[in-house]
Amino acid sequence: MSFTAMKSHEVARKVIQKKELFILDVRNESDFADWKIEGENFSYLNVPYFDLIDGVDSILDKLPTDKDILVVCAKEGSSVMVAEMLSEQGLQVFYLEGGMKAWSEHMEPIKVGDLTNGGEMYQFVRLGKGCLSYMVVSNGEAAIIDATRMTGIFTRFAKELGVTIKHVLDTHLHADHISGGRSIAKETGATYWLPPKDAGEVVFDYQALEDGEEVKIGNTTINIHALYSPGHTIGSTSFVVGEKYLLTGDILFIDSIGRPDLAGLAEDWVGDLRETLYHRYRELSNELIVLPAHFMIIEELNEDGTVAEKLGTLFAKNHGLNIEDEAEFRKLVTENLPPQPNAYQEIRQTNMGKITPDEEKQREMEIGPNRCAVR
Template structure:
């Protein structure tokens, strides 16, 4: 039988369309338990590659004969060999091209909504890392918020849509992934905005992203209004788009809130985090649709693949927004932190412009799940 080569894009459609898939992950058990391809209707078995060097006969009972099977490894080499052995044993099987490295880097652009006078809002979903980026399009112009490092995805999408990128924003100095924002700005001549309180150590020019800054995109006047919202970082800034959408960066997620410790400032910033979540956001319209910069688990995706919820619904349902006692809130935020992101300090240094590792090094730094939230 033929071994099928699956692209990350094909797997992404399986995730978004909530289809069934059986995955044989042949990475080491610790790597699998830390991070895997998530799907609401996916089944998994983890059998490390070294256990299959003598063949697959002894594990065939663990591999369904009546379902699509995808073999996954770190870079693809091991999965190709295992897939070939399973194919020789009569199973219909494929392997993930590029392995988990490719899965970590794939972005799926999904339309969130139409905006005023023909404008559009897109969410770029990085399923393998939990990152969410945004592009606002209006009258031949575009603005990008929280772009990840795969700049060609945004440049090609803008070209496909026939728009010029005029504005690029980062809601804060990211620590869990490498920003592509200033590189897109350099490529296109767009203005790059960064909160000045997060930019005290950056070594490149930027335009200060300040409270109540209002940037218009296109002649149809799509308003992108900044709202200072510290807590994840001291400079964290949210955006209100078209008076309909609230882009929260890493302050507020669907079922959790942002962690304040990635710059070693948990005790200093926890008060700012509470002020943002319990006062600043409470003053906003509850009908605003929250669009965060990350998601935590695959169940947070809507049926169309977007990650979005009404602010009013989150006030009712998000545990992090319902801790009335301030001392308890402080304990929750400082005592329930997951492991810090891989290489988070080096990633901060990259995003400051202080170091410039090569592509392979950047890939290794970003490998692993999203860890921006308080559990």
């Protein structure tokens, strides 16, 4: 039999289409437990590569005969060797091209829907990291929101659509991934917007994104209204796009709420978080479609692969929005925080422009799962 590469975009389609896949992950047990490729209909076997150096006989009876088998490791090398050994035993197997590093960086652009007065909203789903970025398109112009450092996906997509990137915005100063906003703005000549309350220490020029600011994209009827919504960071800003979509950054997710502690100020910012979720957002239309900057679990994906839900539905179903007692809310938020994101202080420093790690270092800084939510 033979073994062949499976690319990240092929795995992504299996995730979105809820296909079956058997993953043999040959990384260390701790790495697998911390972070793996998630799929609703995926099955897993984790056996470290070093346990298989002398042969794969010990795992042959644990592998299925009726599903695609994908061998996964950190960078690709180990999975190629294991896949080759399995093929020599008569199995048809695949290995993940580029390993988990490649999976961490892959993004799937998906159309969310049309804007009321013309234009489209696109969501870029980073399945391996839980990051969500956006492109608003109207009348030949585009705005990109919460871009990742893989800037090529956005510039290429804009070129395919035949639109010019005019604005790049970040809902807040990110701490779990490196923003591509400044790089895209520099490459395209677009304006880079950042909430000034998050930008006190940045060392580059930016356009201040403040409450009530309107950023026009294409037709004048397509506006991005800035809504000051602190809690995850002191400057966190949500966007209402075309009176149809609410981009919540890391304040509100589909199945959870944002964490207020990434600057070490959980006790100070939990009140802001509650004010945003329980008062500012309550004044908005329940019909707005919430588009967050992250998702936590694969079950949050809709049938088409998007992560989106009406605000009214979240007020009814999201536990974090239904804690009437303020003391109970404060206790939930400050006592149910996951571990800090990997290298989050270095990521913040990078997004401030204070340090400029090389590309390989940036990849290493981002490795691992998304940890932006209260559990």
